Amino acid sequence: MPYTNDTPTPNTDKTLWWKILLGMALGIFLGYLLSPTGGQIVSETNATIFGEWIALPGVIFLGLLKMIVIPLVITSVILGVTDSGSLSFLKSMGMKIVPYFIATTFIAISIGILIVSAVNPAQYMNNAYVQDVMQSSDMPFAVFDSLTVPQRIENMMPVNFTQASLDKNMLQIVIFSILLGIVMLTLPRDTTKVFHDLCSFGQAASMKVIEWAMALAPYAVFGLICNVTIQMGIETIAGVGAYMACVLLGLAGMFIIYMLIVTLFTRFNVLGFLRGIRNAQIFAFSTSSSAATMPFSLKAAEENLKIDSKVSRFIIPLGATINMDGTALYQAAAALFLCNLFNVELSNIEIFILMLTTVGASIGTPATPGVGIIILATILAGIGVPPEGIAIILGVDRLLDMARTTLNVTGDLVATAVMERFSKG
Ligand code: ASP
Numbered sequence: 001m002p003y004t005n006d007t008p009t010p011n012t013d014k015t016l017w018w019k020i021l022l023g024m025a026l027g028i029f030l031g032y033l034l035s036p037t038g039g040q041i042v043s044e045t046n047a048t049i050f051g052e053w054i055a056l057p058g059v060i061f062l063g064l065l066k067m068i069v070i071p072l073v074i075t076s077v078i079l080g081v082t083d084s085g086s087l088s089f090l091k092s093m094g095m096k097i098v099p100y101f102i103a104t105t106f107i108a109i110s111i112g113i114l115i116v117s118a119v120n121p122a123q124y125m126n127n128a129y130v131q132d133v134m135q136s137s138d139m140p141f142a143v144f145d146s147l148t149v150p151q152r153i154e155n156m157m158p159v160n161f162t163q164a165s166l167d168k169n170m171l172q173i174v175i176f177s178i179l180l181g182i183v184m185l186t187l188p189r190d191t192t193k194v195f196h197d198l199c200s201f202g203q204a205a206s207m208k209v210i211e212w213a214m215a216l217a218p219y220a221v222f223g224l225i226c227n228v229t230i231q232m233g234i235e236t237i238a239g240v241g242a243y244m245a246c247v248l249l250g251l252a253g254m255f256i257i258y259m260l261i262v263t264l265f266t267r268f269n270v271l272g273f274l275r276g277i278r279n280a281q282i283f284a285f286s287t288s289s290s291a292a293t294m295p296f297s298l299k300a301a302e303e304n305l306k307i308d309s310k311v312s313r314f315i316i317p318l319g320a321t322i323n324m325d326g327t328a329l330y331q332a333a334a335a336l337f338l339c340n341l342f343n344v345e346l347s348n349i350e351i352f353i354l355m356l357t358t359v360g361a362s363i364g365t366p367a368t369p370g371v372g373i374i375i376l377a378t379i380l381a382g383i384g385v386p387p388e389g390i391a392i393i394l395g396v397d398r399l400l401d402m403a404r405t406t407l408n409v410t411g412d413l414v415a416t417a418v419m420e421r422f423s424k425g
Pocket of ligand 1: 288289290291324326327365366367368369370371372373401404405408
């Protein structure tokens, strides 16, 4: 007999979308006025101090989200597995969803690589600026590793759960949680009830924290964007404009593919589907965290799209942590852009290896704000690009993070709709 568990969802403010967009626009405007290379209405020192203060609500907002990510992921994955009701259901879902996730990730990466190859945004970059950033950079991004495939698989084993939490190794945490959920399904209900209730509490408590954090979202976005604009200057942002446009175009391309998948493989029409998932997309955009958006994705799937909760509660927590097509597309596009910038020539085989590495990297990227770019450093190290190159694209990462997280969450909801159809055979 499956557990039944009413997933609590945070309350949502219907006007949040507009407030966040307004926050973004005002943040860029004020940042430009204060920036030492823009309006210069205050001195450079004062602008820096002001930027730090105005970013404070954003820092608190991100801190709250990061704080709950691990408990939220663990409890949601465990509850997702136990709520699915049976091992045979899980097995059949798992056999379908894993190839689906890998296939869509490959499509996303191919789009990123095609667009950057066609446009070559590196040709629009100002060389003096690149030299300048590279010289002044002291990025803490030296995350080199050159592991073999068996070593990487060995690294996925959660041999020490505490270590996995300290390292924020989401893949190990997800594997551990899936195993624990499966163990619970095989044990008598009396033995597992207390732990199941504890997980329900952990999930509900995490969602409460998200609800509180969301009240800060428009101010957080305003302050963070304002601070980035003060620090980077509008010209710098414009300087990497072609690269940003490529990533955004790629994300839009993948979005169109998703809508095709919705039309061909689900029972929804595109407009109805988009109406149902709108709120989850808004939250993804404003939190830049697929994990923090999970409660809203569940709500969208179950309440708006009326998808069977057995499917959504398994696919959404899993998808939020390992299915990141937006992140994969972005990582591949950024890696190729930096290769072009530093004149690193890649052969076809090397591009294929880049694609494989990016699939793995996107799976291992924690579903929290701004980490896609850190994981990018490992990809760069593998293809001979100085990881310091990240400094060049760091300034615009917040904006791209918002966009790619929105696509990540859309991808999870599309996957849920597809799996609902195929779970019925
Ligand atoms: N912020 C992204 C997410 O949570 C991960 C990334 O940085 O790409 O989905």
